[in-house]
Amino acid sequence: MNAVADTPVKDGVVADTFVDFREVFLAYDNSDECAVEDISLQTRPGEFIAIVGPSGCGKSTFMKLATGLKAPTRGTVHIAGQPVTGPLKFVGMAFQAPTLLPWRTTLDNVLLPLEIVEPYRRTFRKDRDKHVERALALLKTVGLDGYADKYPWQLSGGMQQRASICRALIHEPKMLLLDEPFGALDAFTREELWCVLRDLWTERKFNVILVTHDLREAAFLADTVYVMSKRPGRIVARRENPLPRPRDIDITYTEPFSALVHELREHIGRVRST
Numbered sequence: 047m048n049a050v051a052d053t054p055v056k057d058g059v060v061a062d063t064f065v066d067f068r069e070v071f072l073a074y075d076n077s078d079e080c081a082v083e084d085i086s087l088q089t090r091p092g093e094f095i096a097i098v099g100p101s102g103c104g105k106s107t108f109m110k111l112a113t114g115l116k117a118p119t120r121g122t123v124h125i126a127g128q129p130v131t132g133p134l135k136f137v138g139m140a141f142q143a144p145t146l147l148p149w150r151t152t153l154d155n156v157l158l159p160l161e162i163v164e165p166y167r168r169t170f171r172k173d174r175d176k177h178v179e180r181a182l183a184l185l186k187t188v189g190l191d192g193y194a195d196k197y198p199w200q201l202s203g204g205m206q207q208r209a210s211i212c213r214a215l216i217h218e219p220k221m222l223l224l225d226e227p228f229g230a231l232d233a234f235t236r237e238e239l240w241c242v243l244r245d246l247w248t249e250r251k252f253n254v255i256l257v258t259h260d261l262r263e264a265a266f267l268a269d270t271v272y273v274m275s276k277r278p279g280r281i282v283a284r285r286e287n288p289l290p291r292p293r294d295i296d297i298t299y300t301e302p303f304s305a306l307v308h309e310l311r312e313h314i315g316r317v318r319s320t
């Protein structure tokens with residue numbers, strides 16, 4: 047499935063494309079069967095995409111390919127016009143379980159990528175005050191004003207997840223990868239964090255790949271939703287989100303929203319029954 051088949055191609059890369067997967071296959075070591083098969087997908091710069099599909103279909107594998115943690119067995123992956131040849135630095139990630147380090151305060155957890163990732167690493171000590179200021183501002187945006195000095199075990203699950211999102215964004219990544227980031231949260235906190243993510247994205251327009259089992263989450267947040275089949279994972283549907291922006295939680299109670307969720311649900315039903 048080529049979303050932008052009519053767009054001009056230069057050196058094999060579609061112009062004005064950020065993520066560019068072309069006929070990508072991946073078989074893990076020593077496996078005859080592919081985990082993902084024939085994935086072709088292009089995103090526009092700043093686009094927010096969601097990937098939904100049954101457990102084990104290859105969603106996390108797709109993420110590994112998009113960040114260069116795994117190389118395709120066949121096919122090509124370009125990000126920002128460059129072939130992906132190894133782990134990318136301009137990526138922020140957050141996962142289902144917040145992975146904060148228990149011996150570090152919230153602030154020091156958020157600052158962690160700057161201590162590791164170049165070009166920040168070299169000058170981290172010298173620029174620390176400036177970074178702390180940015181980290182505190184980011185914590186404030188996600189509603190964690192006043193929690194910078196607390197340790198992860200002093201925060202609720204939702205607060206830890208907010209801090210994880212700050213950590214994923216502190217080095218101003220061009221691409222944010224979210225693998226079931228809100229899966230473990232209660233429905234109210236989840237919706238609150240949808241709005242936090244929506245606001246951060248609206249302000250900064252980074253590229254987002256969100257993996258989720260929650261079709262409402264995909265419908266609320268994404269510009270485009272991709273549905274993957276059971277293993278070996280293929281993209282079986284691509285749906286542009288017709289809902290206008292800005293979107294508020296109220297939109298989730300409207301008829302067009304329900305219709306979109308229903309349609310996605312039908313795709314998943316078909317995928318699960320085959």
Ligand SMILES: Nc1ncnc2c1ncn2[C@@H]1O[C@H](COP(=O)(O)OP(=O)(O)OP(=O)(O)O)[C@@H](O)[C@H]1O
Pocket residue numbers: 074075081099100101102103104105106107108277
């Ligand atoms: N490191 C690995 N080595 C070998 N096989 C793997 C590895 N990681 C994943 N797989 C296999 O690849 C397939 C896809 O796994 P993946 O983790 O991408 O699925 P997923 O869609 O993210 O599932 P879930 O929704 O449960 O997180 C699965 O069959 C899994 O067993």
Ligand SMILES: [Mg+2]
Pocket residue numbers: 105106107225
């Ligand atoms: Mg996964």
